[in-house]
Amino acid sequence: MPVKTSSADVKILNAGQDDLPAIQDIANTIWYEHYPGIISHRQIAYMLALDYSLDAMNEDLAMGISMDKLIVDETLAGFAAYGPTGREEVVKLHKLYLLQSFHGQGLGSMFLAHVEDECRKRGYKSIILNVNKNNHDAIKAYRRNGYANQQSVLADIGDGFFMDDYVMTKML
Numbered sequence: 580m581p582v583k584t585s586s587a588d589v590k591i592l593n594a595g596q597d598d599l600p601a602i603q604d605i606a607n608t609i610w611y612e613h614y615p616g617i618i619s620h621r622q623i624a625y626m627l628a629l630d631y632s633l634d635a636m637n638e639d640l641a642m643g644i645s646m647d648k649l650i651v652d653e654t655l656a657g658f659a660a661y662g663p664t665g666r667e668e669v670v671k672l673h674k675l676y677l678l679q680s681f682h683g684q685g686l687g688s689m690f691l692a693h694v695e696d697e698c699r700k701r702g703y704k705s706i707i708l709n710v711n712k713n714n715h716d717a718i719k720a721y722r723r724n725g726y727a728n729q730q731s732v733l734a735d736i737g738d739g740f741f742m743d744d745y746v747m748t749k750m751l
């Protein structure tokens with residue numbers, strides 16, 4: 580449903596296969612503007628190839644992961660992905676990414692609230708996510724929205740790369 584915030588038209592729409600090339604494109608921009616200083620350029624390239632190839636994202640959709648797109652004044656400003664965990668009533672937020680020029684306006688929190696509403700409608704009772712321990716701005720945004728640290732995880736993602744994350748969670 581379109582929402583009017585100050586002077587901008589904000590829409591959140593479900594994304595499908597046809598949206599994947601545009602999502603891939605802004606993911607590339609977002610990761611290179613946001614992650615240097617948190618992970619190496621080599622790791623950014625590796626993780627983009629792993630998680631944002633059209634094949635990988637098509638596989639996500641086929642596995643029942645939902646993708647939503649955030650449109651601000653007809654521009655694709657961000658995207659989210661969330662889906663089942665195998666644990667009944669627990670949903671995982673896999674992705675929540677906004678282009679840097681759209682940060683700091685409350686849009687991330689609005690997008691997160693939309694995802695949480697969708698998950699509630701589907702009967703989920705809690706939501707979990709992984710966030711890099713050095714991704715301080717994202718951790719701050721999640722805390723502001725009621726998420727708490729549950730545990731730390733160090734995951735080997737191959738090619739000598741690791742994800743050093745907090746798992747954060749919130750009751751829905």
Ligand SMILES: CC(C)(COP(=O)(O)OP(=O)(O)OC[C@H]1O[C@@H](n2cnc3c(N)ncnc32)[C@H](O)[C@@H]1OP(=O)(O)O)[C@@H](O)C(=O)NCCC(=O)NCCS
Nearest residue numbers: 613675676677682683684685686687688689709710717720
């Ligand atoms: C994490 C992310 C989605 C949060 O989005 P965001 O829009 O920056 O965050 P919020 O919606 O919570 O915005 C809150 C900020 O906007 C400000 N703001 C301005 N107008 C606002 C409004 N109407 N409502 C709420 N906040 C508003 C707040 O004061 C706050 O500023 P602060 O961070 O300086 O305290 C976004 O920063 C992002 O995409 N980061 C890069 C990718 C990433 O790390 N993703 C998470 C991976 S796990």
